[in-house]
Amino acid sequence: MTWVLLRGLTREARHWGALPEQLAALPGTGQVVTLDLPGNGVFHRQASPASVRGIMEFARRQLQAQGVAPPWKLLAMSLGGMVATDWAQQHPQEVSRLVLINTSMRPFNPLTQRLRPTCWPQLLRIAAQWKNAAGVEHCIHRLTCANTDALQTDVALWEHIRRSAPVSSANALCQLLAAARFQALPFAPACPVLVLSSRADQLVDPACSATLAAAWGAHHGQHPWAGHDLCHDDPLWTHQTMADWLFPGAPAATPAVRA
Template sequence: MPNPRRWILLRGLARGRGHWGSFVQKMQAHFPNDEFELIDLKGNGERFTEQSPLHVEDYVRDLRAHSQFVKDGKPFNILAVSLGAMITVEWMREYPHEVQKAILVCTSSSGFSPFYDRYRLRNYLPTLRLAIETSAEKWERDILEMVTNSHERREAEIGAMIEYSKRNPMKVTNILRQLAAASRYRFPKDAPGDIKIIGSHGDRLVSPRCSLKIAEGWGLKAVMHPWAGHDIPVDDPQWLIEHLL
């Protein structure tokens, strides 16, 4: 029996631990001996009353303070999406002894890609509308329409996500603060550790070129999903699980 691994799972912009959907249960079933921590970014999910930091470095400090793995001095892997992946890169840069391996899903960096690839222009107006949306149902339907491509998977997950967002509503100011943190963060020139880059050719929120450019800059080969949207864990959870290691 292989030694159990420890995993921290991090979501991205305006998404909390409840937005993994059924992915977490599927991952736990696939790795039954592993340990998992799902930590919300400050301002997201169950931490929606807190103020999101303006700098990626401050997310790292906050998440480390909330991780039992860190407190126990146990190294771990991180699976992170989008903004969560940016935070993971900084975590590895500052504390390389803590993170054994990182899987970065559909992320980007200003050092590798222009702003219009990092957040596709057609998404700016829908995002502004979302920022003032008060209906949890409309909020979730609009977001999932932007970040997923499978109607079947979207409908399977949306009910639970609507209820989650009703309990944990996002604040407009936190969305803007997270966007500011993401826009100004630049990845280091070289990969800060053992990293796998995963992207999708079907990503309509962030250009697939972003994952490819990061991988090229770091001398890695990106693993690209053929059709999923930005939220691969929702669109095709089994595929992602099979490509984690």
């Protein structure tokens, strides 16, 4: 069965790092598709809809155009998690599993938890220097990552991604508006749901994931030290937590250790 991966605000398939390859090794995985949202990655010249519903339907059409048959397992983070939630609620027959990472949505949490006020000045600095690739990517790394072991390599790669597929400021604003306005249906998706969060997330309060998981009766795993970009900070933990959820009782991989 196919895994479909959806990234967040202004990010794309190349930002997933090692996780897609690790997911491909999970039993029963037929294919791993890293699908870019409109305005990002291979679709960076497309206008990004200012609604999660519009983004979701664009992504759904692109997946159908690739000839990948449902049902799909969706793994998504941040804005991508909102898109995946809307997908699972509007087209339940197409989604068999849902993994949401550091996402948030109305009606479950207020704005001050969905976007922490302490990060607003940093977001304004990012917006003010949007065309400065190095400056923006350093700011994004500082805001979203707790693992700085490969800081210079990370930023160099992210600068290359930004220059090769630049996300326009207009598309970034549309995606931010879509995230701010999205409101999920109050009932849980029909498929099993795993919610993952990071205790050191500077962007989204991890209380958002806890509230969502409690409202839906979903399993919730929280990483003890990672930042918002959990898949960057500790892809092994992410992979193993998903494997434990999918295949309870199976032998565990050796977890990453960090002081």
